[in-house]
Amino acid sequence: AQSVTQLDSHVSVSEGTPVLLRCNYSSSYSPSLFWYVQHPNKGLQLLLKYTSAATLVKGINGFEAEFKKSETSFHLTKPSAHMSDAAEYFCVVPSLGTYKYIFGTGTRLKVLA
Amino acid sequence: EAQVTQNPRYLITVTGKKLTVTCSQNMNHEYMSWYRQDPGLGLRQIYYSMNVEVTDKGDVPEGYKVSRKEKRNFPLILESPSPNQTSLYFCASRDPLGQGYNEQYFGPGTRLTVT
DSSP states (O other): OOOEEESOSEEEEETTSOEEEOEEESOSOOSOEEEEEEOTTOOEEEEEEEOSSOSEEEOGGGOEEEEETTTTEEEEEESSOOGGGOEEEEEEEEOTTSSOEEEOOOEEEEEEO | OOOEEEEOSEEEEOTTOOEEEEEEESSOOSEEEEEEEETTTEEEEEEEEEETTEEEEOSOOTTOEEOOSBTTBOOEEESSOOGGGOEEEEEEEEOOSTTTTSOOEEOOOEEEEEO
């Protein structure tokens, strides 16, 4: 069965420093991958999605992610963290052969002033 | 404005008292789904619906029911809520294209407490 692993439950960075949130998925084939962000007491918002058109995907708010088939990874990065980036981030993969989605357990990003 | 709405946003109830959480979308999406979010577990899919009158179980369907009588609405029903159903619930919808190519749009969430 398809699975997705977010390697860090919590990440702390200083404002202005790079952000790296890690995500690995279980299969070398996936038609799509997503990153969502959830700000405190809010719903989930799509940050970016991979749909096999390009391995480097740019999203909103300066985030991007690179699909690496050989490493089965889809890590989320941002060159310079902002205080408003403090939130929980979820990596999501469709469950192959079904109409279901599988969420990672989330990474809570803390940005220090 | 394209959106998914849920009601109520907050609900405190007692064990065994039937409740319904409503979900509605105005994007004419065929696919709708319910999730629960629990600390450390991410979001887990409860039920989903590919279209009117077509529903299927997600990964944690026990204790829940759904119905899809209209395209825009997908209510979640807890016939006999128990404390282990205390959670944050999200409804989502998306265009149907294939088995996961499209992103989902999420509602604002319903925080349910069962005492």
